[in-house]
Amino acid sequence: MSSSDYRAQCLNAINSKQKVWDLIVIGGGATGLGIALDATMRGLKTLLVERADFAKGTSSRSTKLVHGGVRYLANGELKLVREASIERGYLKRNAAHLVKDQIFIIPVYSYFQVIKYTIGLKIYDWIAGRLSFGSSYFISRTKTLAQLPGIKSKNLVGGVLYHDGQFDDARLALNLAQTIWEKGGYAINYFTTTALLKDADQKVFGIQAMDLETGLQYNIHAKSVVNATGVFADEILTLDNQIHKKILSVSQGIHLVLPASFLPTTNALMIPETSDGRVLFAVPWHNKLILGTTDTPIDKTDIEPKALEQEIEFILETATAHLTKKPTRADVLSVFAGLRPLAAPQSIHQKTKEISRGHKIIVSASGLISVIGGKWTTYRKMAEDTLDTIEKQLEITHIKCTTTNLLIHGSSPNTDFSNPLYVYGTDAKALKKNIAADGNEMISEALQIHKAQIVWAIENEMARTLEDVLQRRTRALFLDAKESIRIAQPVAELMANILHKDSNWIKNQVDDFNSIAKHYLLN
Ligand SMILES: Cc1cc2nc3c(=O)[nH]c(=O)nc-3n(C[C@H](O)[C@H](O)[C@H](O)COP(=O)(O)OP(=O)(O)OC[C@H]3O[C@@H](n4cnc5c(N)ncnc54)[C@H](O)[C@@H]3O)c2cc1C
Secondary structure: OOHHHHHHHHHHHHHOOOOOEEEEEEOOOHHHHHHHHHHHHOOOOEEEEOOOOOOOOHHHOOOOEEOOOHHHHHOOOHHHHHHHHHHHHHHHHHOOOOOEEEEEEEEEOOHHHHHHHHHHHHHHHHHHHHHOOOOOEEEEHHHHHHHOOOEOOOOOOEEEEEEEEEOOHHHHHHHHHHHHHHOOOEEEOOEEEEEEEEOOOOOEEEEEEEEOOOOOEEEEEEEEEEEOOHHHHHHHHHHHOOOOOOOEEEEEEEEEEEEHHHOOOOOEEEEOOOOOOOOEEEEEEOOEEEEEOOOEEOOOOOOOOOOOHHHHHHHHHHHHHHEOOOOOHHHOOEEEEEEEEEEOOOOOOOOHHHOOOOEEEEEOOOOOEEEEEOOOOOHHHHHHHHHHHHHHHHOOOOOOOOHHHOOOOOOOOOOOOOOOOHHHHHHHHHHHHHHHHOOOOEEEOOOOEEHHHHHHHHHHOOOOOHHHHHHHHOOHHHHOHHHHHHHHHHHHHHHHHHHOOOHHHHHHHHHHHHHHHHHHOOO
């Protein structure tokens, strides 16, 4: 079934007058998609509505780690680390095409650090138990320099090597949406919630929503409504109650993407103590290097957050202190920012970096359920806990959660991560055929993107706009903003051909894309 057919089916289901959904999920990031999938698997009639594209928000802007969280261990959050380590193991098994075992090395510069990090990471291994990705151990100075070429050697004593997971966040979100469809649920993008429907007792019984492609309005009824809108959760709570207490504290994190030559290895670097009291990662990703991140409290929530000058400077300075090749603004291929939907602090003195990354489920007097906080890594557990709450709310018999063993669309146990098409998992075979049938024609040599991948994104991956294709289906904007701007016109023309759009559409798409993409450029 093509994406357009799927959208039409979704709209048919929404239009069906008799339909009262068991559950409507507002928001198509990691949190909402996880909840909609678990609900579908428990047999609930489920609809997810996303006002932009799947993972347009925070869920495409993470550090791309599936991790227990070494930093949270240092904060003493053992429960969170244990939970995330277990989820990391499930995710590697269930999305084996996207989650890979990543070696991290912490360079150490004193014997005190050797002891501190060796013991700390042994505890990290132990917490994960049988779901550990591999043991940590100390490596000599010579081995550290061999395994992390590009790091400074002055005063280096050695390194502590450990394992964590790495993934492609937006692709996983898309695969979750595809799994929802395959299991009988519905998830639609470019469909926004504009109001909550309430009865005389002020209980929520559905949403008012709008199809952003047609402007048509819908009243959609449901037994339960979940607010999974990340940093926009307070907006939905305002629809519920104008004078509600703010539940969120928003913090921004940015990443710089550099050529892989700054750390020419498949291993990742972890800098455990930065001047802002956090950690900084340098992680290889799709043949580039991602550096991040920051933790900056932010007042304004924006779907396209912008990196602040001091955040860019901080990352460049920290990297310069550790890498032999000094990165400058001119080297940056892309800069992207994301917003953390953290639970509001318990006191005015609590800093955002100190707020727990655990999740919170809040049931309002109206029955609206809001889910905030958490991590990409723990999205499945967040969903399980939310569904348990919904079952109680609806007073229905408990159905066992099955997502711990549920293979996500594309999952393939023997993934060859050196294959440029690996993110497509089991779809790669069909896509490869299309690429060959299309004469291997490339749209970007630099990013190794074939024309057939654009067609695939429209026909099979619910891509509706140029930005969907370049920002999340292919990751071009995150990997090389200049190159993505260069290919915007030909990609839009190709899309227009398939979607039967005119030259105005092409112009608007390119203009819209360029106005976003310019913020990903530093030079
Ligand atoms: C810088 C940074 C780095 C991170 N790194 C990691 C990491 O390496 N590993 C990890 O596990 N976690 C990481 N995280 C955390 C993780 O990315 C987030 O916890 C997760 O993505 C949040 O997902 P979400 O679904 O709650 O929010 P979002 O992804 O923001 O989704 C909310 C969605 O709701 C939609 N929406 C809003 N209003 C409406 C409406 N009215 N109608 C319909 N839809 C609406 C939005 O368009 C959006 O798509 C990181 C976070 C940040 C900020």
